[in-house]
Amino acid sequence: MKYYTFILALFFSIVMPGYTLFSQVSQNEAKKPKLIVGVVVDQMRYDYLTKFSNKYGEGGFKKLEREGHNFKNNYLNYVPTKTAPGHASIYTGTTPSVHGIINNSWYNKKLKKIEYCVNDPNVSPVGTGSKVERHSPNNLLVETIGDANTIATNGKGKTISIALKSRAAILSGGKKADAAYWFRGKGQGGWITSSYYTEQLPEWVRKFNESEKVDIYLDTWNTLLPIESYTESTRDNTSFERGFNGKEKVTFPYNLKALAPENGNYDILKYTPFGNSLTLDFALAALENEALGKDEFTDFLLISFSSTDYIGHNFGVNAIETEDAYLRLDRDIERMLLELNKKVGKENYTLFLTADHGALENSNFLKSEGIAASYFKEGSFKSDLKTKMFALYKDVNVIEDISNNQIYFNKEKIKELGLTVEELTKNILIFLNDYPMIAKALSRKQILSQEFTSTKAQYIQKGFHKERGGDIYYVLEQNTAVYAQSGSGHGSLYEYDSHIPLLFYGARIKKGETNERTYSTSIVATIAEIIDLKIPDTASNLSLKCIKL
CATH class of the missing domain: 3.40.720.10 (Alkaline Phosphatase, subunit A)
Known part of the structure; x- marks a missing residue:
């Protein structure tokens, strides 16, 4: 009798899964959480x-x-x-x-x-x-x-x-x-x-x-x-x-x-x-x-x-x-x-x-533990970049804002001075790539148009929004902090x-x-x-x- 009961249960588990003990267990396991x-x-x-x-x-x-x-x-x-x-x-x-x-x-x-x-x-x-x-x-x-x-x-x-x-x-x-x-x-x-x-x-x-x-x-x-x-x-x-x-x-x-x-x-x-x-x-x-x-x-x-x-x-x-x-x-x-x-x-x-x-x-x-680490002084960096802009163009206002590792251009000022976005981008990238503690810098055009194999570039790309992002994005070297010299930071x-x-x-x-x-x-x-x-x-x-x- 037990044998036939098992056969019957097996039959229902295959032919009519909605009514079997086996299926019921499976459904319970897959029950949607509340x-x-x-x-x-x-x-x-x-x-x-x-x-x-x-x-x-x-x-x-x-x-x-x-x-x-x-x-x-x-x-x-x-x-x-x-x-x-x-x-x-x-x-x-x-x-x-x-x-x-x-x-x-x-x-x-x-x-x-x-x-x-x-x-x-x-x-x-x-x-x-x-x-x-x-x-x-x-x-x-x-x-x-x-x-x-x-x-x-x-x-x-x-x-x-x-x-x-x-x-x-x-x-x-x-x-x-x-x-x-x-x-x-x-x-x-x-x-x-x-x-x-x-x-x-x-x-x-x-x-x-x-x-x-x-x-x-x-x-x-x-x-x-x-x-x-x-x-x-x-x-x-x-x-x-x-x-x-x-x-x-x-x-x-x-x-x-x-x-x-x-x-x-x-x-x-x-x-x-x-x-x-x-x-x-x-x-x-x-x-x-x-x-x-x-x-x-x-x-x-x-x-x-x-x-x-x-x-x-x-x-x-x-x-x-x-x-x-x-x-x-x-x-x-x-x-x-x-x-x-x-x-x-x-x-x-x-x-x-x-x-x-x-x-x-x-x-x-x-x-203090003998590990290479640095502090990136954003104020000094912004001042140095503006000094460079003045040396090149006699006007620091070609840059509208520097924040969140992004540089935003003043398009009206660029037009007024007879410059191009491409020329300004090229000169700032040269400056950034030579600047201490900056690991990588990419232009807006590069971020939005290129396919990258490097992790740094891919992470920049995924963090950049075309409407809200700037004209240049840069990342700092490893173990480089931008916060106060006590506590910890991130980013x-x-x-x-x-x-x-x-x-x-x-x-x-x-x-x-x-x-x-x-x-x-x-x-x-x-x-x-x-x-x-x-x-x-x-x-x-x-x-x-x-x-x-």
Whole structure:
């Protein structure tokens, strides 16, 4: 009898798969998740996964690695490696050459001024009396994965995006996000948005802000573990760290309440691990109050942990403060996973964790270790270039702007002087190719018309937008910094800035690790495959090999 039962089951599995036990298991495995959780850790180098591994708990980063899929050689494939292009590229599946977010700010050739990437004078701040938070995604030129999901579900699939930084929240969510929230520090200490999304804050957001939970974190920042155990970092109090105003030595502990008045009041939290904890608190409140993952339409909860970037810029890659931030973030990730499992169910959500960029070690630190490193003084460079222009043309105004490693020409002045763009381009390229610490320079014409084999040129090409880009683009030599001589920075095409983590975890994700080179622009195609969504036309269609079929 058992034999005939098996034969019957086998028959149905072949002829009528919709009604068999075998098929039912397969369908359950391929069930569309109810929630996608996107986590971006600002300024997280890939080696932070391994460097601090012996101090991570079992329920955070290690759980994602152990039970999820780890893409160990994941990279950004464009310059500049900055926050705004990073978030835009992750969620659109393409590069600045297409989505148009070429930096955090850029020179607007029509308005002839520097413009913030999410600036929009046609919207109003919501939830704050400040007039400077007029922000929207209008400068983003293509759709995000969240936008595509909203269209496919006729608006029934929600997208909620949260970050301390407005650019991170807004560019992750896209143009059709139900909400994007960012943190207003100063004397306020609350989560805000703009009229692009809503005319007033939802009641749950107002209650969160009124709870004054933010004040709980305005306490003392001390190391999570005994400070002598932080052997992966340099000693406390080095000349490579910046620290806080009002504290002479850059040493633990930090009395945040006492230091706040001289450090932007509530803004000081951004420069501590508690900014990440507060972000998670708010994201979990959104999960609950927006009922994310509760129906058959897939929702998106997008979280950017920005404090790691502020801390890295302030203290540097090798500081105890940076290590402590990641140890505390590890605990927050564990807390996040526990809440997601409880509120949504592990089988009902898919999560990915990545970064928008990495970071360069402090150049003075590198030099102290005998490693060649330099500081590029942009002020001196601009002065030298203008001196050269005056020597050639007796007029420095042939150059309209120099910013973000791009040089913009003044076309009216060129015409007035009887010059040609070609002649000016040729002379500036000669100057740049001879200038110390500049590795490569390309003209606008070269970038837009040539096919390159070199990585540097390809990364420039993918980071250059034809409408917003300048007339010449240059990149600096390796280990060359352009920021202050304390803390760390980023923006280059080199490994320390472009090699970032990528972990997938949860529903429809098979366990494992991949050593093949991958790129963050494949995240969109992978999510689209997981939730059976059409890939946006402008996104890469290269899906990552981590999906259970």
